[in-house]
Amino acid sequence: MPQKVLLYCDPGIDDSLAIIYALLNPEIDLVGVVTSYGNVDQEQATQNVAYLLELGGRKDIVLIGGAKTPLSGEFASYYPEIHGEDGLGPINPPATIKGELLNFDAIFQLIEEYGDELIIVDVGRSTSLAISFNLAGADTMNSIKGYYVMGGAFLIPGNVTAGAEANFYGDPIAAGIVMEKVKNGVLYPLNVTKDAIITPTMINEIIKQQNNPYQNLIKDIFDYYFKAYQKLVPGIDGSPLHDVMTLFAVTTPQAFKYVEKVVTVGLNEGNLRGVSIADFRPKPDEKGNKVTVALEVNTNNFAENFVEIMSSSIPDNNQ
Structure with a gap:
């Protein structure tokens, strides 16, 4: 049976490709998407998700309105130079496409x-997930199978500051709450995600045949x-x-x-x-909630899987 997934995100190009990947992956059953601020504001993130679901004929997937600002209430910075003004690079989602946005308690349902x-x-700022824990309580939130969180960087440079990764930097209060309260949590920091390199050659392989409605958008x-x-990291291959x-x-x-660590x-x-x-350290002094942290990845497995999934048709179980 496909794994049921509730996705918190802030599309954004990377998030949008992740949504497409989930919709095309026969091993994932995307049951809902929580849209929040981050790469773009929350309203634009919602429109972007609705557009992607419309393209794939998946308007049955629940759309839930998440956070609009960090827990601190401070101004959120966006990154149009990376994601474009609307979060999809050169693509402007039609204003006529509006997803039905459910209230936050749909998460608990x-x-x-x-x-x-x-x-x-x-895969976005931790704000909405932290709010979920604060509203429902740790017992309810930890009654699920587990959590996969993209964030952080350990013993390597950050991508926003010298030490900080963007999701944790965007709302460090929320990230701290999640790391403290989550059980069965797995963290995917820059240590592994920086190596998730996809090249133009791989993209050209994906669009060779028109098997799904996303392939032109992907390119x-x-x-x-x-x-x-290429401007951020001169000489990067992808x-x-x-x-x-x-x-x-x-x-x-x-x-x-x-590894397992208190974060x-x-x-x-x-x-x-x-x-x-x-x-x-060889003998760490650790007291508190431990999460599993991914530190190494087989990049060949990732690249091969990405090309295979993104080249495929929408699976029957996801239609």
Whole structure:
């Protein structure tokens, strides 16, 4: 049976490709999407998800309105130079497409309905997931099968500051709450997601045959994303798809190597904001909630799987 997934996201090119990947993957049953601020504002994120679901004929998937600002209430920064003004690179979703947006308590209804059959995947800012824990309580939220969270960076450079990754930096208070309360949680930091490189050659392989309604969109938004990354990381061969790798992990956990760590998140402004901290000494001094942290990945497995899934037709179970 396909794995039931509730996805928290903020599309964004990377998130959009992750949604497409989930819709095309016969091993994933996407039951709902929580749309939040992050790469774009929450309203635009919602429109982008509705557009992708419309293209795939999947308007049955529940759309839930998530957070519009960080828990601190501060102004959220967006990244049009990376994701485009509307979050899909050069694509402007038709304004006529509007998804029916359910209230936040629809999250808890899905948890009650699916219980330990459900995995929650969070590839955006942690705000909406932290709010979920604060509203429903840890017992309810941890009654599901587990959590796959994209965020953080350990003993390597960040991608927003010298030490911080974008999701944790965007709302460090929320990231800290999630790391403290989540059970059966697996964290996918930059250590592995920075290696989720997809190249133009792979994209050209994907669009050789028109097997699904997303293939032209995939090329257009990837090309935009790749040009942005070429400016950010001169000489890079492709673009890292952090969010897609986190969904890849749902069905292919064996492609990774893991450790268990207590993870805390820096809250101060400046160099420590959003920095993920864990004790990697031979004899760590660890007290608190442990999460599983992915530190290595088989990149060949990821690349081959991505090309295969994105080249395929929408599976029967996802129509």
